[in-house]
Amino acid sequence: MSDNGINNKVDALIVGAGIAGATLAANLAKMGKNIVVVEKDLNERDVIIGELLQPGGVQKLQEMGFTSFVDNIDAQPVYGYDIIYEERDYLISYPNKNGEPCGYGFRNGAFLQNIRKYILAQPNIRVIEGTVTQLIEEEKAITGVTYNCRKMGIEENIYAHLTVVTDGPLSNFREKLSKPEKKVNGYFLGLLLKNCELPFANHGHLVMGDHPPMVIYPVTSNAWRVLIDFKGEKPPRLGKDFKKFLLEEFEDAIPLIARSAFYEAVEQGKFKTFPNHRLPASPIKKSGAVLLGDALNMRHPLTGGGMTAAFNDVLRLSDNLDKVADFGNSRQIGGAVKKFYETRHLGTQTTNILADGLYGVVYNPDLRKAFFEYVSRGDKYAEETCSILAGLNKDKKLLLNHFIAMARYGTQLKVSSEKSGVVVTESLTMVKDAVGIITPLLLSEKPDRGNKLMLEALNRII
Ligand SMILES: Cc1cc2nc3c(=O)[nH]c(=O)nc-3n(C[C@H](O)[C@H](O)[C@H](O)COP(=O)(O)OP(=O)(O)OC[C@H]3O[C@@H](n4cnc5c(N)ncnc54)[C@H](O)[C@@H]3O)c2cc1C
Structure with a gap:
């Protein structure tokens, strides 16, 4: 040596x-x-x-x-992103009023x-x-x-x-x-959709529904990356029935205009997986x-x-x-x-909290719906949420306010759509679930006075 x-x-x-x-x-x-x-x-x-x-x-x-x-x-x-929820979608744009940059896929x-x-x-x-x-x-x-x-x-x-x-x-x-x-939440399975369009060019697509979530974004001028989440500590088994499983499970969730590219990608079978920590x-x-x-x-x-x-x-x-x-x-x-x-x-906590918070939301049917309805209201509900997602706005209090307001909005929608005792109980569970998702995330970021006050406020909510 x-x-x-x-x-x-x-x-x-x-x-x-x-x-x-x-x-x-x-x-x-x-x-x-x-x-x-x-x-x-x-x-x-x-x-x-x-x-x-x-x-x-x-x-x-x-x-x-x-x-x-x-x-x-x-x-x-x-x-920005097209948020796709079941049969509906809503386009949210990154802030660009003050010369903020766009994002890039590559x-x-x-x-x-x-x-x-x-x-x-x-x-x-x-x-x-x-x-x-x-x-x-x-x-x-x-x-x-x-x-x-x-x-x-x-x-x-x-x-x-x-x-x-x-x-x-x-x-x-x-x-x-x-x-x-370190905890493995699950695995992303990646495949490439080639030479196709998606509902919105130059946008990410977050696809949520009664299936594991997936994200799709452009990585070159003729290819889109699809990442599909597989929850759990073990990677998906890419055995002989895997292609069939993928088609059965995700075909309907892929936007129609990209479906034939999806069939081709599945047929080619060039899958890659990576653990999500x-x-x-x-x-x-x-x-x-x-x-x-x-x-x-x-x-x-x-x-x-x-x-x-x-x-x-x-x-x-x-x-x-x-x-x-x-x-x-x-x-x-x-x-x-x-x-x-x-x-x-100060530079990373909102990115961290939003990432794991949203991951919790997309797996909870009520909160997932509440999230979609909340951002679909447009205005600050979409703009401010998107500015945090973009990593441009680092206001932790704003993130927390939107998170709780989203669950409350979901509650209101549920209560106003059906008036029964069961619904009220379910709605309260929704806010409790949201607080349950966000509290450990706040706790694992560096504690400061702001965190303490927020946790006290959350405890008062539930
Ligand atoms: C599935 C998945 C999708 C993701 N998608 C996105 C995304 O779209 N956008 C985003 O912003 N982030 C994304 N991320 C996260 C992002 O990839 C990481 O945060 C980022 O790459 C971290 O950079 P890093 O330099 O820490 O690690 P890396 O970029 O992995 O670099 C580590 C380097 O260390 C080298 N190395 C390791 N061990 C040794 C050794 N013993 N000696 C010498 N060299 C060594 C490796 O070869 C490697 O080059 C994703 C993560 C996952 C798991």
């Missing part, structure tokens, strides 16, 4: 050139830092994750000066290769293709990593003032830097290291919020590190990391 020597420390060593790691490297390099990135596979990946970037994520790319990351990959602008691999191309071209970033096998810990501080590169037959230690662990959803190192309580952030402060991206925090991908959360974190962490005068000063670095952990929820 070769050893670069502890005295040859780079400013920052990043484990994983994924969405968060590669973007952080790009941003820190702009600040003049000396960086090493170790990535186990630099080839373009073919995945079903991270293919819709919400406007809030695009806004963060703009702030960092990286909007070119979506260039030349046939990325599709996305202007193939994740192509987008990531754009970011990697950028970092590979920076003179102060060294990108190594290799697998990190351990974090080096000396006197209770992380001082670097060991990586190996099978192709080159190399095993080497690299040392850094700050090691950023951003090795993604299946992280091997998160236990060292956090107390993870919930992982509240619970970092442990450790000198010399910081945890970032899906390694730190995950939410359900139904609302496509992961990359937006990651870019919020990248920008916040870089801004804190930019204020560190001397990267060799571990106390200053530690201060920047501490501040990041203590404040990051």
Whole structure:
């Protein structure tokens, strides 16, 4: 094994050139830092994750000066969502009154290769293709990593003032830097609809009904990604009857104009699955290291919020590190990391709460209907909800108000449609269910005074 020597420390060593790691490297390099990135596979990946970037994520790319990351990959602008509920639908648009950006749909691999191309071209970033096998810990501080590169037959230690662990959803190192309580909610099954239209071009489609939810959005000019949720801890079994099952279960839910493309995709059978996790952030402060991206925090991908959360974190962490005068000063670095952990929820909590909250709603028949009727009222009911979904509005109180108002509206509709004691009981259950969904989500975000007051208010409701 070769050893670069502890005295040859780079400013920052990043484990994983994924969405968060590669973007952080790009941003820190702009600040003049000396960086090493170790990535186990630099080839373009073919995945079903991270293919819709919400406007809030695009806004963060703009702030960092990286909007070119979506260039030349046939990325599709996305202007909002068509919410499809049983036989009806309602179009909600992202805010655009004050020059807010739109979202983008793209193939994740192509987008990531754009970011990697950028970092590979920076003179102060060294990108190594290799697998990190351990974090080096000396006197209770992380001082670097060991990586190996099978192709080159190399095993080497690299040392850094700050090691950023951003090795993604299946992280091997998160236990060292956090107390993870990771839960698999289910799996997304992904397939591609080719050369077809959907009810609204350049829009996401959320399809809800008496079937597991699915989302559909454009990823190139001639392909739409369909993600279908399979609840439970095990992936769907892609056995010989699976195609038949898919057709029976989902055919009617796919909008008519896209149905023949759906038949074709099912027939081709190029299915991919990926687990959907919930992982509240619970970092442990450790000198010399910081945890970032899906390694730190995950939410359900139904609302496509992961990359937006990651870019919020990248920008916040870089801004804190930019204020560190001397990267060799571990106390200053530690201060920047501490501040990041203590404040990051301000940029990510609404994205997290909405994602897992909406996931709870779509599986509850009454709340699902209430949600559709609520946003279909248009006006602020649609606009404000959509601004939170977009990742542009981070007002947690507003999110909570809409969540409870949605359940109450559902109650009113139910009571006014049928007047019986049973209905009143069911309606009360609806509000109770909504509170039951949102309370643990609020509790798992970083507690602040606002959270406490909200939880007290929720307790008064039920
Ligand atoms: C099914 C699904 C769909 C999703 N859809 C969306 C969406 O539409 N929009 C959205 O915003 N978010 C979406 N997400 C979430 C989004 O994909 C993630 O939040 C985002 O990719 C996280 O970025 P990351 O950098 O943490 O992880 P990744 O992008 O996965 O990067 C981790 C990197 O670390 C590397 N690595 C791992 N271990 C090692 C090691 N030991 N040594 C060296 N390198 C290593 C990996 O090769 C990889 O390149 C989805 C998630 C799922 C599960």
